[in-house]
Amino acid sequence: MSDVHPPRLSWRRLRALTVKETRQLLRDKSNLMVGLFLPFVLILVFGYGLSFDITNAPVAIVSQDTSPTAKDVVSGFHLSPYFTVTQLNSMAEAQSLMRAGKVEAIVYLQSDFSRRLAASDATIQVLVNGVDANRARVLEGFAQGAIAQWSNKRAVSGASMAPAPAVRLETRLWFNEANTSTHFLVPGLIVLIMTLNGALLTSLVMAREWERGTLESLFVTPINTGELIASKLIPYFGVGLAGLTMCLLAGKFMFFVPIRGSLLLIVLISMLYLLVSLSLGLLISAATKNQFLASQIALITSFLPALMLSGFIFDLRSVPAIVRAISTVLPPTYYVEALQTLFLAGNVPGLLIKDTAVLLTAAVVLFVLIRINTKKQLV
Amino acid sequence: MNAADDFIVRGDNLTKRFERPKLDPVTALNRVSFGARPGALIALVGPDGAGKTTLLRLTAGLMRADEGTLTVLGLDAAKQPQAIQDRISYMPQRFGLYEDLSVQENLDLYADLHGVGPEQRAERYPRLMEMTALAPFLDRLAGKLSGGMKQKLGLACTLVRSPELLLLDEPTVGVDPLSRRELWDIVSGLVENEGLSVIVSTSYMDEAERCAHVVVLHEGNVLANGTPKELMSRATGHSFLAMSQRETPARKLQADLIDRPDVIDAVPHGGQVRVVLGDREPLSLQDVTFEPTPPILEDSLMMLLRHKTDEQPAANAALELSKKASQDHSEVVIEVHDLVRKFGDFTAVNRTSFEVKRGEVFGLLGPNGAGKTTTFRMLCGLLPATSGTLKVAGADLRRARAEARQNIGYVAQKFSLYGDISVLENLQFFAGAYGLRNSRAAQRIEWALDNFELKERVTSTAGSLPGGFQRRLAMAAALLHEPAIVFLDEPTSGADPLARREFWRRIGSLADHGTTIVVTTHFMEEAEYCDRIMIQDAGTMLAIGTPEEVRRQAGSGGEPAHSMEDAFIGIVEQARERAQRQDHAA
Amino acid sequence: MNATLHRIAILIRKELIAILKDPRSRLVLVMPVVLQSLLFGYAATFDLNEVPYALLDTDRSNASTQFVTLLDGSGVFDRVANLSSAKEIGETIGKKRALLVIHLPADFERNIISGRGGVVQVIADGRNSNTGNVAASYVTAAVDRFNAQWNELRGGPTPALRIETRAWYNPNLETRWAMIPSLIGALSMLQVLMLSALSVAREREQGTFDQLLVTPLRPTEIMVGKAVPPILIGLVQSSIIFLIARFWFGIPFQGSLFTLYSGLLLFTTAAVGIGLALSAFSKTMQQAMLYTFVLLMPMMLLSGLTSAISNMPPAMQYLTYANPLRYAIDLVRRVYLEGASFGYLLHDMWPLVVIALVTLPAAVWLFRHRLV
Structure with missing residues (x-):
């Protein structure tokens, strides 16, 4: 539009619009539910519910050998914190338990286990339910570990069964020495909540004004589109910050996630991402002008990719190039990287500068797109 | 501003087209030229x-605009919309209120947006409150206001500062006569006392008559343009009041007259029928007398439209109906006794009792928020009554078996058919929902398409239809199963004069064939189409009887009130005064 | 009875037309499901095809070279850097240049030959501890292979005990095998829940629900008519994902289609029940949508989709009993991968029936008793 005097930003109008938006936000309980209650639920779910750490996996041990040696192997499993052992006498029984989903693995000792062991020809079979492959692999490792521990003990007492290994492995998991998944889930949770607050809530706001016809009278006032956009972002920005605070407090005091980087940087980069995510929601809202469509698109373009494609749960190193390319253009990918680094690794300037630059670019692009999609005109 | 050009708004050859997917574009405006002078009220009217x-x-x-030029306040509307918007106020059809904000918050928002400072507010607010009488409701959410109050609040929001031009888009749709009168008093006060320029669109011709200048539009073209006097003069000598010498009710006479090709328009009025004739000579009909009467604006509008389209106002509107087996017009089909409905401590309907007989047209009148819709919803079984009894076709629909609902048809106030499916699919659905099958369903749908002139729109989605078609479709859907009783909640709200004539012609033919009609309306002259009417206010029944009886009740010194509108306003205001006196006494 | 069926059929027909008429909404029903199952099918894996590592070989001996050759020949390990001092480790991991640093200390060969045993030090990036652990386990496998080779070469004694591991149902232990069948339930639930949650709320908001209530349709008939279309759409979506799993990703289907679809039918009905109850409870579409989200997220996360339910603390596990997706994922995985028959799946099926039997009547009651 070639307006002769482009209206300047007026603080009074911006404040009035923001107050209006905040009131509407606070009056609708369902907004607060998504903005504040849902983060609370998700904190609990993530902190307590989601875990990749296996304990007490149900395992059947079939041992027909009554010798003390065999019993010794079995007791090794009993002692392990990873397993809950059911001891059985027949393989058929064990297999039917596995089929029924009652046990996740079977450890099988032959009836002549101790005799064969003496003859250096013993085998222990470990069968795992491979459906959840990740879990299966870890269980296999735990089972091997339990057996290895037993054989080491035996080796100490002089009865060597295997040649000493030529090479041993010493593994250290940097940034997460305790090896608990909570430590990487909590930063991921913040990403989800920022995405949710941003995209989902704002995806409704502009569409709602279109649907209810209120924009028509708002347009015939001196407001400019910049004020309109800003007034829609500010209150939800506040809700997002409230969510962020909740997550940080929960991370620190409930789940004891270390914060190795600067807290200030965490807050700043979260604000930047929040801006990106709010703008995405607003863009969807402005472009669709329809609440239903907007929320569907917001869900598909923001929440699910943040969960699945950001590298927060699933590593992106092994996905096909095209999928990786998609994840490279998604802002959450960079936010996840930055947060995991800031929480667990510390301030790593090179990485953080890249992440910030990408998020900043995304924010600017989205802003421009919103401006283009919000004209003070009908049709 | 050009000195020679003292128009505040001036449009030349304005054309505006809207693209439609898969269809030809609609031409909403076709080379329209018009002008509005400052300090005057201009009306835009038309179907x-x-x-x-x-x-x-x-x-x-x-x-x-796609073509043409439009100058507003001396500025080019295409090039400087913001500069114009800084100086005008506009109230869209849906008022543009935030329903989840309170009255005060809505006012403050617009005051802030227009940059109205505290001193100006201190001066302005009390005046707005005085004008709109909204002061007691400042803390109420706008969504909880009645239609009339919403509309006054909408107006107040546009008047928080002094605009140079005020645009009002159908400000009185769905608003009762009392609120309508108040709104117009406010607007004309502003024009007279402050020299405000106002452009208002309306489908009420009596409103247009109050304006300095009227622009008559029809399908995007200007049909006429002039002062109300100039326009009315076209009808001079064509307007008559007809009266039957026999005891034929006005509604019957009107139906007979409007079907005649030599009659341009006929509406019942104060027990007589107001007719506009093609010739300046009265018709010679047996037992009917014609008295000449001064024309009103609506008469000339009807003439203009007839010249333009050469169609009779309610042509083909009479429905083809089969006679019902039972023709006992004394049978009571709706019985309401001491009906009460409370929402919390608010009484929406208070001890209301009435009866409706078979084949009667029963009108429910009352200001916004009087409890008409609540009464309706209870009758249709959508809302349980707090106390009292009601019987519709012998049953309380809330408790009766689902089949009892076969007897009723319901047309809600708001268009409430499925907007995203086609006209035909809507009819098929409702036919099926009422248990019509195969050839019977096909036959009834055919009937509906014919009688409601929906044929050429069968494949359009219902939501994309113009308002007039939507109203016809809604009524058609409610009549598919030939219900014995039809409920219509403000069926003519927002309808143009032509559509309203068609509607009432259809209602008349339904009633003649034994269908009972219960209807609410804000057009008081339409109450004359009813056999009996009831006036409600604040949930309480104020008057009941034939239109004649009600006018008499409202009249003074044995003379019945001149028009139904006067009668209505009189009765409601008397009741409100009584209630106030009792409040003071208590 | 006949009249009832006719009215229900009419309502179903109308609902289907309303949902499917608009080509855009048809697209919305199919495209996201296809795209998401492809995307997530590829993305949602814990397996690593490529482990970028940095080598710090301070030994530079025959043995160390042999170990590195073994790593580089495995096809999984990708050497991205050769470090010259331990000081560089911090930056390499911190900046995510490599997932692992493999350090072979100066006495690596000497210790092997002397019989004390050499040490391979692995430093893994634990920011995603899951990935770190998986990568480390790959090094363990490499070390095992190296040991076996070394032992063979030196003619050492064969071990007295062998451990044989075998994985049932998923012999190569591919995480994708569990993930994609789970999507059959998870992705279809997303839209089924949305569709049903909006169906009544939309009619309420647009005023058409009153119009429906004044027809002879009974609340139960309305419920059935409203429930069937999303169930059908859910089943179609499930079928699309099933076909993608079976033919695109080539995951062998072990069970019977009848069992699979019986389970899916129960699951979709339970999900629709939840959606309709929410819908009947909501005043506006917006509320219905937001309530659905509030419910949807925990349901997705606590379903066993991304992390196993048995890892959760008991209190959380009890909560998952009300989550239909939990049963669906277990059921689909077991029918699909394990070929489990009806008898083995009853414990997944009856809770779904209970959920449907609670939510659907609740929706019916709310139709008439929720005053708006």
């Missing part, structure tokens, strides 16, 4: 789809 809203939106800078 549905005339282009009134589009013209207002162009003026407000919300849209750009």
Whole structure:
């Protein structure tokens, strides 16, 4: 539009619009539910519910050998914190338990286990339910570990069964020495909540004004589109910050996630991402002008990719190039990287500068797109 | 501003087209030229789809014309919409209120947006409150206001500062006569005392008559343009009051007259029938006398439309109906006794009792928020009564078996058919829902398409239809199963004069064939089409009887009130005064 | 009875037309499901095809070279850097240049030959501890292979005990095998829940629900008519994902289609029940949508989709009993991968029936008793 005097930003109008938006936000309980209650639920779910750490996996041990040696192997499993052992006498029984989903693995000792062991020809079979492959692999490792521990003990007492290994492995998991998944889930949770607050809530706001016809009278006032956009972002920005605070407090005091980087940087980069995510929601809202469509698109373009494609749960190193390319253009990918680094690794300037630059670019692009999609005109 | 040009708004050859997917574009405005002088009230009138809203939106800078030039306050509307918007106020059809904000918050928002400072507010607010009488409701959410109050609040929001031009888009749709009168008093006060310029679109011709200048639009073209006097003069000598010498009710006489090709228009009025004739000579009909009467604006509008389209106002509107087996017109089909409905401590309907007989047209009148819709919803079994008894076709529909609902048809106030499926699919659905099958369903759908002139729109989605078609479709869907009783909640709200004539012609033929009709309306002259009416206010029944009886009840010194509108306002105001006196006494 | 069926059929027909008429909404029903199952099918894996590592070989001996050759020949390990001092480790991991640093200390060969045993030090990036652990386990496998080779070469004694591991149902232990069948339930639930949650709320908001209530349709008939279309759409979506799993990703289907679809039918009905109850409870579409989200997220996360339910603390596990997706994922995985028959799946099926039997009547009651 070639307006002769482009209206300047007026603080009074911006404040009035923001107050209006905040009131509407606070009056609708369902907004607060998504903005504040849902983060609370998700904190609990993530902190307590989601875990990749296996304990007490149900395992059947079939041992027909009554010798003390065999019993010794079995007791090794009993002692392990990873397993809950059911001891059985027949393989058929064990297999039917596995089929029924009652046990996740079977450890099988032959009836002549101790005799064969003496003859250096013993085998222990470990069968795992491979459906959840990740879990299966870890269980296999735990089972091997339990057996290895037993054989080491035996080796100490002089009865060597295997040649000493030529090479041993010493593994250290940097940034997460305790090896608990909570430590990487909590930063991921913040990403989800920022995405949710941003995209989902704002995806409704502009569409709602279109649907209810209120924009028509708002347009015939001196407001400019910049004020309109800003007034829609500010209150939800506040809700997002409230969510962020909740997550940080929960991370620190409930789940004891270390914060190795600067807290200030965490807050700043979260604000930047929040801006990106709010703008995405607003863009969807402005472009669709329809609440239903907007929320569907917001869900598909923001929440699910943040969960699945950001590298927060699933590593992106092994996905096909095209999928990786998609994840490279998604802002959450960079936010996840930055947060995991800031929480667990510390301030790593090179990485953080890249992440910030990408998020900043995304924010600017989205802003421009919103401006283009919000004209003070009908049709 | 050009000195020679003292128009505040001036449009030349304005054309605006809207693209439609898969269809030809609609031409909303076709080379429209008009002008508005400062300090005057200008009315835009015309039937549905005339282009009134589009013209207002162009003026407000919300849209750009495809062709032509439009100058508002000396500025080019296409090039400087913001500069115009800084100086005008506009109230869209849906008022543009935030329903989840309170009255005060809505006012403050617009005051802030227009940059109205505290001193100006201190001066302005009390005046707005005085004008709109909204002061007691400042803390109420706008969504909880009645239609009339919403509309006054909408107006107040546009008047928080002094605009140089005020645009109002159908400000009185769905608003009762009392609120309508108050709104117009406010607007004309502003014009007279402050020299405000106002452009208003309306489908009420009595409102247009109060304006300095009237622009008649029809399908995007200007049909006429002039002062109300100039326009009315076209009908001079054509207007008559007809009266039957026999005891034929006005509604019957009106139906007979309007079907005649030599009659341009006929509406019941104060027990007589107001007719506009093609010739300046009265008709010679047996037992009917014609008295000449001064024309009103509506008469000339009807003449203009007849010249333009050469169609009779309610042509083909009479429905083809089969006679019902039972023709006992004394049978009581709706019985309501001491009906009460409370929402919390608010009484929406208070001890209401009435009866409706078979084949009767029963009108429910009352200001916004009087409890008409609540009464309706209870009758249809959508809402349980707090106390009292009601019987519709012998049963309380809330408790009766689902089949009892076969007897009723219901047309809600708001268009409530499925907007995203086609006209035909809607009819098929409702036919099926009422248990009509195969050939019977096909036959009834055919009947509906024919009688409601929906044929050429069968494949359009219902939501994309113009308002007039939607109203016809809603009524058609409610009549598919030939219900014995039909409920219509404000069926003519927002309808143009032509559509309203058609509607009442259809209602008349239904009643003649034994269908009972219960209807609410805000057009008081339409109450004359009813056999009996009831006036409600604040949940309480104030008057009941034939239109004649009600007018008499409201009249003074044995003379019945001149028109139904006067009668209505009289009765409601008397009741409100009584209630106030009792409040003071208590 | 006949009249009832006719009315229900009419309502179903109308609902289907309303949902499917608009080509855009048809697209919305199919495209996201296809795209998401492809995307997530590829993305949602814990397996690593490529482990970028940095080598810090301070030994530079025959043995160390042999170990590195073994790593580089495995096809999984990708050497991205050769470090010259331990000081560089911090930056390499911190900046995510490599997932692992493999350090072979100066006495690596000497210790092997002397019989004390050499040490391979692995430093893994634990920011995603899951990935770190998986990568480390790959090094363990490499070390095992190296040991076996070394032992063979030196003619050492064969071990007295062998451990044989075998994985049932998923012999190569591919995480994708569990993930994609789970999507059959998870992705279809997303839209089924949305569709049903909006169906009544939309009619309420647009005023058509009153119009429906004044027809002879009974609340139960309305419920059935409203429930069937999303169930059908859910089943179609499930079928699309099933076909993608079976033919695109080539995951062998072990069970019977009848069992699979019986389970899916129960699951979709339970999900629709939840959606309709929410819908009947909501005043506006917006509320219905937001309530659905509030419910949807925990349901997705606590379903066993991304992390196993048995890892959760008991209190959380009890909560999952009300989550239909939990049963669906277990059921689909077991029918699909394990070929489990009806008898083995009853414990997944009856809770779904209970959920449907609670939510659907609740929706019916709310139709008439929720005053708006």
